Amino acid sequence: MDPRLVQLAYLVSAVLFILGLKGLTRPRSAVRGNLLGACGLLVAVVVTLFGAGLDYRLIVGGLVVGTVIGAVFAIRVQMTEMPQMVALFNGFGGAASTLVAGANLVQTDSFGADTLVATALSGMIGAVTFSGSLIAWGKLKEFRQLEEIRIPAQQIVNALLVLSCVGLTVFMANGDGSTMTVVAYWGISALALLLGVTLVVSIGGADMPVVIALLNSYSGLAAAATGFVLSNTVLIISGSLVGASGLILTRIMCVAMNRSLPNVLFGTMGSSGSTLNADDVYANVKSTSAEEVAMLLEVANRVVIVPGYGMAVAQAQHTVSDLRKILVARQVEVDFAIHPVAGRMPGHMNVLLAEANVPYEALREMDEINPTMEQADVTIVLGANDVVNPLARTDPQSAIAGMPIIDADKSRTVIVIKRSLSPGFAKIPNPLFAAENTLMLFEDGRKAIQDIINALNES
Amino acid sequence: MDPRLVQLAYLVSAVLFILGLKGLTRPRSAVRGNLLGACGLLVAVVVTLFGAGLDYRLIVGGLVVGTVIGAVFAIRVQMTEMPQMVALFNGFGGAASTLVAGANLVQTDSFGADTLVATALSGMIGAVTFSGSLIAWGKLKEFRQLEEIRIPAQQIVNALLVLSCVGLTVFMANGDGSTMTVVAYWGISALALLLGVTLVVSIGGADMPVVIALLNSYSGLAAAATGFVLSNTVLIISGSLVGASGLILTRIMCVAMNRSLPNVLFGTMGSSGSTLNADDVYANVKSTSAEEVAMLLEVANRVVIVPGYGMAVAQAQHTVSDLRKILVARQVEVDFAIHPVAGRMPGHMNVLLAEANVPYEALREMDEINPTMEQADVTIVLGANDVVNPLARTDPQSAIAGMPIIDADKSRTVIVIKRSLSPGFAKIPNPLFAAENTLMLFEDGRKAIQDIINALNES
Amino acid sequence: MNFLLATEPVAKLVETSTEAASTSADTVMLLLTVFVLAVFIGVEVITKIPPTLHTPLMSGSNAISGIALVGAVLAAGSGDSMLPKILGCVAVTLATINVVGGFMVTHRMLGMFRRKD
Amino acid sequence: MNFLLATEPVAKLVETSTEAASTSADTVMLLLTVFVLAVFIGVEVITKIPPTLHTPLMSGSNAISGIALVGAVLAAGSGDSMLPKILGCVAVTLATINVVGGFMVTHRMLGMFRRKD
Numbered sequence A, B: 001m002d003p004r005l006v007q008l009a010y011l012v013s014a015v016l017f018i019l020g021l022k023g024l025t026r027p028r029s030a031v032r033g034n035l036l037g038a039c040g041l042l043v044a045v046v047v048t049l050f051g052a053g054l055d056y057r058l059i060v061g062g063l064v065v066g067t068v069i070g071a072v073f074a075i076r077v078q079m080t081e082m083p084q085m086v087a088l089f090n091g092f093g094g095a096a097s098t099l100v101a102g103a104n105l106v107q108t109d110s111f112g113a114d115t116l117v118a119t120a121l122s123g124m125i126g127a128v129t130f131s132g133s134l135i136a137w138g139k140l141k142e143f144r145q146l147e148e149i150r151i152p153a154q155q156i157v158n159a160l161l162v163l164s165c166v167g168l169t170v171f172m173a174n175g176d177g178s179t180m181t182v183v184a185y186w187g188i189s190a191l192a193l194l195l196g197v198t199l200v201v202s203i204g205g206a207d208m209p210v211v212i213a214l215l216n217s218y219s220g221l222a223a224a225a226t227g228f229v230l231s232n233t234v235l236i237i238s239g240s241l242v243g244a245s246g247l248i249l250t251r252i253m254c255v256a257m258n259r260s261l262p263n264v265l266f267g268t269m270g271s272s273g274s275t276l277n278a279d280d281v282y283a284n285v286k287s288t289s290a291e292e293v294a295m296l297l298e299v300a301n302r303v304v305i306v307p308g309y310g311m312a313v314a315q316a317q318h319t320v321s322d323l324r325k326i327l328v329a330r331q332v333e334v335d336f337a338i339h340p341v342a343g344r345m346p347g348h349m350n351v352l353l354a355e356a357n358v359p360y361e362a363l364r365e366m367d368e369i370n371p372t373m374e375q376a377d378v379t380i381v382l383g384a385n386d387v388v389n390p391l392a393r394t395d396p397q398s399a400i401a402g403m404p405i406i407d408a409d410k411s412r413t414v415i416v417i418k419r420s421l422s423p424g425f426a427k428i429p430n431p432l433f434a435a436e437n438t439l440m441l442f443e444d445g446r447k448a449i450q451d452i453i454n455a456l457n458e459s
Numbered sequence C, D: 001m002n003f004l005l006a007t008e009p010v011a012k013l014v015e016t017s018t019e020a021a022s023t024s025a026d027t028v029m030l031l032l033t034v035f036v037l038a039v040f041i042g043v044e045v046i047t048k049i050p051p052t053l054h055t056p057l058m059s060g061s062n063a064i065s066g067i068a069l070v071g072a073v074l075a076a077g078s079g080d081s082m083l084p085k086i087l088g089c090v091a092v093t094l095a096t097i098n099v100v101g102g103f104m105v106t107h108r109m110l111g112m113f114r115r116k117d
C-alpha cells in the first residue's frame, strides 16, 4: 500500500481515538465513544496488516489467542474486580511495548541516537509498567505474601536501579546496533522490571488505585515511546492521550484524598501525631437492629445512602438497589452520595450502582449533596468509613486531615452498616460511629440490607 | 543555529499560543494569556531571525515600519471601531501569506506537487482574505459607493472565479517551477482578489461581523497553508488555532441570529412573507421625556439596561455607566442584559461597557437574565432594536423568526431610547415600541441618558 | 527548495540517506510536536469527563494503550530472524488481550449505564 | 532501519535527496497530522471562552494569524534576486502591523476588563 495512505489511515485512527474520548464526556454518548475508540484501533491494525508485506503466520496466532483470552476476561469479570483487571491489562500493554522495542532493535542494523534513546525509554517504561502492574494486581487480590515483602534501604535501591537504567541508556545512545547495544537494552528492561516491583510492593494496598492510574499513564507513555522508535504517529498520539488520562485521574484521586502524589508513593500513612484512642472514641456506641432501621425508614421523607468499599466487598449493590426501589415506591426521596474516592477506584461506586440499575440521576456527587445533608431524615452509611470520618474536618493531626468528606453526621439519624468497629483504609477511629445521632448495624452489608427489606415488607 | 533548536523554539512558541488562548477562557487570566501569545510570536520571530544567515536590511526596515504603524493604530483606535480594525489587520495578515508564498515560489528551483498545491492555496486564501477584508472594512466605515456596487449574475461570476482558481491550481500542481508556474500563481492570486470583492460586496452591512469572523478564520488557514509550503510547524499550528477560532465565532453568531451561514453569505434578508406594516404597528406609540423616566427610576427597585448598536453609535457607554453608578448609590439593582449579537461584533457590548468601567458581574448573558425579566421594574432599551423585537417569538414569517431575544417586553415598564421609529438592521417594525407598557424617548442615546442623569440629580 | 531545509546543504541530505533511514532531525522534531499537541488534547478532553465515567475512562484508555499492537504486528511479521518474530508474537498476544478485553469490558460497563436512560 | 521507512527502498531515499529537499511523503503527512491535532486543540479551547471575551478573542487570534511574519522574514532575508526580497519586505511590514497592532489593542481592551477586579 502507498505509505502515504497508511499514514492517512493512522491519522484517521488517531482522530477516532480523540472523538472516542470526547464521547466519554457524557453518559449518553459514552457507548458510541468507546466503539469509536475500538474502530480507531481496528483501522490502525488492519492498515498495518495490509500496509506492508508481512509474514502472517505468527501474527494471526497471536491475534486469535489474544482475542479469546481478552474476550473471556471481559465477559467473566465481576464489576467489583475491575481494578484488578485494569491493572493486569495495563501490565500486558507495557510488556508489549518493551517486547516491540526489543524486537525492533534486533531487526535493524543501524540506529540514530534519538531512536536508541526512544528504544531505551520504551523498554524501561514498559517493563516498569509490567512488573508494577502485576504487583498491584496481586495486592488487590490480597495475596498475603506480597504484604510481607520488605525491601531493605528501599529508597537507595530504587535510586540505584534508576541510575543504572539511565547509565545504560546513555551507553545505548552512543551504541552502533551491535550485540552490546542489544544486551544493554535487555539489561535496562530487566532492571526496570525489578524497579517496578520495588516501587509498588511497599505501597499500601488501599493506595493501589492511585498506583494503577499512574501505571495506566505509564503504559501510554511506553506506547508513545515505541511510536518514536517506529516513527509512528498513531502510537504517539494514542499513547499521549492515555498518558494524559492516567495523570489526570491520578491527580483527581490525590486531590480528593488531600494528599500529594509523592506522599502516596513514598509516604508512610498512619504516622500521625493524633492521640485519639479507639477505645475512648467508641465508649458510647449504640447498636441497632434491622427492624429498628426499618421503622425509622418508614417515617422518613428523605433518605441518603453513602456507599463505600464495604458495599463492593459485600456485593450489596443489587440488594441496596432493591431497597431504593421499595422506598421510592413509598414516596421516599432516595439519593446516593458518592464520594470521589469511595471504593478502590475512581468512579467505582458509580459502576457498581449502574450495574444494579440505579439511575444515574440518583447518584449525587459530594459537592452537590453536602449542602443538603441536614435535610436528610436518615443517612445509611453502607460499608463506607474514611469518606464519612468527621476527623478529616476536626483533627488537623489526623492522617486524613483536610480530606473532603460526605457530611453524613449532619443528617438527623445516621445508620452505619459494617461488620465491626475495625477501621477503614486510613486505620484511624471514626467518631461518627459514637455520635449522638448514630446507630450501628453490625452485619455484612448485603445481609443487613436484605434484613431491612424483609422487615419493611413484613410491617 | 542547529535546525533542531529552531524547531524546538517553534514548538515552544506554538505551546505559548495554546496557553495564551487557554488564558482567554477567564477574564482574570486573559491579560496574561494575551501576553503569552505575544511572547510566542516574539520567540518565533527572534529564532527565525537568528536561525539562518539572513540579509537583515529589508527585514529591519519592514519590522520598524510595521511596528510603528501597528502601534499607532492600536493606541488611537476607539473601542467602537474595533470591528473595522480587526477587518483591516485581517486583510494584512492574508496579504502577507500570499506574498510569502509568492516570494518562496520565485526563490526555489524545484517543488513537489504537495508544496505547489499548498502554495496555490496559500495565495488564493490569502488574497480572498485581503480583498474581502478591505471591502468589509469599507462597509463598516459606511463608504456609500460600496453599497451601490451590484455584481451582475453574481453567483455565476463567483463560480467562474472559483473554477478558474482550481484550474490554475491543477496546472500548478503539475508544474516544474518554471516561469509559467509563477505566472499561474499570480493569476490565482489576482482572481482570488476579485473573488474576495465579489463575495463580500453584496453582503449586507450588518452582516459584516459574521464575514469578519469568517475572514479571520481564512487568514489563519492562509497562514497554515504557508506553513505547509515552508514545512513550518508553528505556522501550521497557530494558523489552525486561528482558523478554528474564526469558525467557532462565526457559528456562534449564526446560532444567535437563528440563521445558517449560507443564508448570511448568499441570503436575501427582508424577503419575508410578513404582511406587517410599520404604520399599523406604530399606531399607539407613546413618547416620554427624560424627567418622566427619572421619576420612574426613582421608585424602581430593579432596573435592566439592554444596550444595542445604538449605544455604540452614540458613544453612550460612559454616560450609561454613570447612570448605573447613580442608581446603585440609591440602592437600585442595575443589570445589563447582553444579547450575543447586540452591536456589530460578538462581545461588542462587553468591551464598550468594560471600557466604561462597568464591572463584568453586572453584565448578564441573555439566557441568564431572561427568566428574571418579569421582576424588572424598568427596562431601558438603549439603542437596541432587533435583539428585543418580540416578532422573533410571535411571527414565524418574520426575517428574524426564531432568533432568541431579550424579553424586555416582559418587564413592568420599558423605556426605549432611540432617535426615531426607523428600523434596526433587520429592517422590520418592532411591536415592542407600541406595547402597552412601553414609553419611547426619541433622542440620541448619549444625550438622552445625560438628560435622565440631570433630572435625577435635580430632583 | 524550501526555506527550512535550505539551511542544510544537499550533501547533508545525501549523507542522511546513506545512513539508510536513520530518523532525520526534522522527523523527530515533528514527532515531538505531535506528542505535545496530543498531550494538550488529552488534557482538554479528559478534564471534561464526569466522575461517573471515571472507571470506564480508566478501562477504555487502558484499551487504547494496547495500540502497541500495531508495533507488535510489524515486529511479528517482518524480518528473517526468529527471535524478534517470536518476541513480536508474544507482544501481539499480550497487546490483543489488552485491546479486546479492554474495549469489551468497557462496553459491558457502559451498557449498564445506558440501560436506565 | 525502522519499520515504516523499511517499506521504502533506500534508492527512493537517495532519489529524494537528489531532488534536493522536495518535501517527502512522510513530512507532508506529519504536517497534516500536526494540522489536524491543532484544529482539535483550537476547537476544545475556544469553545470554553466566555462571550464576554469574544471581541478580545477575535482581535487576539487575529494577531496570532500574523505569524505569517515568520515566513515573511525568511522571504525578505534569503535568496539573491531582488523581486522576492521586496515582496518579502512588504509582507514583513503588513504582518508586523497585524501582529503589533493586534496584540497591543487586545492588551488595551483586556486592561479595561481587569481594572474592576
Ligand SMILES: NC(=O)c1ccc[n+]([C@@H]2O[C@H](COP(=O)([O-])OP(=O)(O)OC[C@H]3O[C@@H](n4cnc5c(N)ncnc54)[C@H](OP(=O)(O)O)[C@@H]3O)[C@@H](O)[C@H]2O)c1
Pocket: A206, A207, A208, A209, A210, A253, A257, A307, A308, A309, A310, A311, A313, A314, A340, A341, A342, A343, A344, A345, A346, A347, A348, A382, A383, A384, A385, A386, A387, A388, A417, A418, A419, A420, A421, A422, A423, A424, A425, A426, A443, A444, A445, A446
Ligand atoms: N476510590 C479510590 O479511587 C481510592 C483511591 C485511593 C485510596 N482510596 C481510599 O480508600 C478509602 C475509601 O473509603 P471508603 O469509606 O469507601 O472505605 P474504607 O474507609 O476502606 O472503609 C470500608 C469499610 O467497609 C467495611 N466493610 C468491609 N467489608 C464489608 C462488608 N462485607 N459488609 C459491610 N461492611 C464492610 C469495613 O468495616 P468492617 O471491616 O468493620 O466491616 C470498612 O470500615 C479512602 O480512605 C480512600 O482514600 C480510594
Ligand SMILES: NC(=O)c1ccc[n+]([C@@H]2O[C@H](COP(=O)([O-])OP(=O)(O)OC[C@H]3O[C@@H](n4cnc5c(N)ncnc54)[C@H](OP(=O)(O)O)[C@@H]3O)[C@@H](O)[C@H]2O)c1
Pocket: B206, B207, B208, B209, B210, B253, B257, B307, B308, B309, B310, B311, B313, B314, B340, B341, B342, B343, B344, B345, B346, B347, B348, B382, B383, B384, B385, B386, B387, B388, B417, B418, B419, B420, B421, B422, B423, B424, B425, B426, B443, B444, B445, B446
Ligand atoms: N453583534 C454581532 O456580532 C452581530 C453580527 C451579525 C449581525 N448582527 C445584527 O445586528 C443587529 C444588532 O441588534 P441591535 O439591537 O444591537 O441593533 P439594531 O437592531 O441594528 O438597532 C440599532 C438601533 O439603534 C438605534 N440608534 C442608532 N444610532 C443611535 C444613537 N446615536 N442613539 C440612539 N439610538 C441609536 C437605531 O435606531 P434610530 O436610527 O431610530 O436611532 C436602531 O434601531 C441584529 O439584527 C444582529 O442580528 C450582529
